[in-house]
Amino acid sequence: MKVVAIVPAAGRGERLGSPVPKALVEVRGVSLLARAVSGLLDSEVVDAVVVAAPHDYHAEFVRELAPFEERCEVVVGGHDRSSSVRLALESVPPGAYDVVLVHDAARAFAPGAIIRAVVDTVRSGAPAAVPVLPVTDTVKVVDAAGVITATQDRGALRAVQTPQGFTDAVLRAAYSARLDAATDDAGLVEQLGEKVITVTGHPDSMKITTAFDLAIAEAVLAPKEE
Numbered sequence: 001m002k003v004v005a006i007v008p009a010a011g012r013g014e015r016l017g018s019p020v021p022k023a024l025v026e027v028r029g030v031s032l033l034a035r036a037v038s039g040l041l042d043s044e045v046v047d048a049v050v051v052a053a054p055h056d057y058h059a060e061f062v063r064e065l066a067p068f069e070e071r072c073e074v075v076v077g078g079h080d081r082s083s084s085v086r087l088a089l090e091s092v093p094p095g096a097y098d099v100v101l102v103h104d105a106a107r108a109f110a111p112g113a114i115i116r117a118v119v120d121t122v123r124s125g126a127p128a129a130v131p132v133l134p135v136t137d138t139v140k141v142v143d144a145a146g147v148i149t150a151t152q153d154r155g156a157l158r159a160v161q162t163p164q165g166f167t168d169a170v171l172r173a174a175y176s177a178r179l180d181a182a183t184d185d186a187g188l189v190e191q192l193g194e195k196v197i198t199v200t201g202h203p204d205s206m207k208i209t210t211a212f213d214l215a216i217a218e219a220v221l222a223p224k225e226e
């Protein structure tokens with residue numbers, strides 16, 4: 001079974017506030033982009049990677065990924081995450097791969113074991129698989145005035161990570177249907193009525209969004225890989 005990983009990396013990183021796109025931000029001398037792509041290829045279950053780059057940084061992303069060029073392609077991404085995923089998926093010939101992963105460049109420290117668990121779950125027959133962790137905060141619903149209207153049952157909540165894995169057919173069906181916007185790819189697949197299986201995620205797969213997250217990556221995550 002062949003596996004391709006789509007890496008949406010076309011975001012600007014506004015919450016991080018860096019002058020370059022977030023994927024090019026370095027942690028201990030290695031960019032988030034290079035870390036995410038090498039993590040996927042080193043997992044030994046991913047055959048090829050397609051990266052969605054900001055339109056004005058395509059050439060720079062190609063240069064950054066030169067060490068992986070035999071198994072890595074760079075396409076121009078879109079205005080939001082899902083259009084970046086869609087554009088990358090369109091560059092992959094239908095049926096060329098059995099399993100398609102979608103993995104945020106911002107989750108640059110995802111352990112190989114999690115990548116393998118997601119792929120194994122789809123290989124075993126699941127239409128879709130996502131890594132999740134229990135939610136440790138109590139989660140409230142608020143109205144426009146900031147008044148709490150409900151408290152969620154924390155025991156039933158999970159925080160969702162990437163890589164998310166899908167059969168080629170299911171992910172293409174999700175992206176060709178007219179569905180409500182979703183903040184992750186599984187959210188689209190759920191709207192198709194397909195079963196999405198959860199596997200245990202990992203704290204190291206945290207999404208690097210803010211300067212605080214970057215400091216955690218510098219101090220805790222990168223040293224583990226050195």
Ligand code: CTP
Nearest residue numbers: 008009010011012013014015079080084105106
């Ligand atoms: N992404 C993308 N195309 C976009 C927007 C986001 O490929 N138009 C990617 C980002 O590069 C990132 C992932 O989607 O790898 C998750 O998005 P997020 O963490 O929000 O990154 P940014 O959008 O870059 O950050 P911000 O929202 O703070 O600007």
Ligand code: MG
Nearest residue numbers: 011012013081
């Ligand atoms: Mg964003």
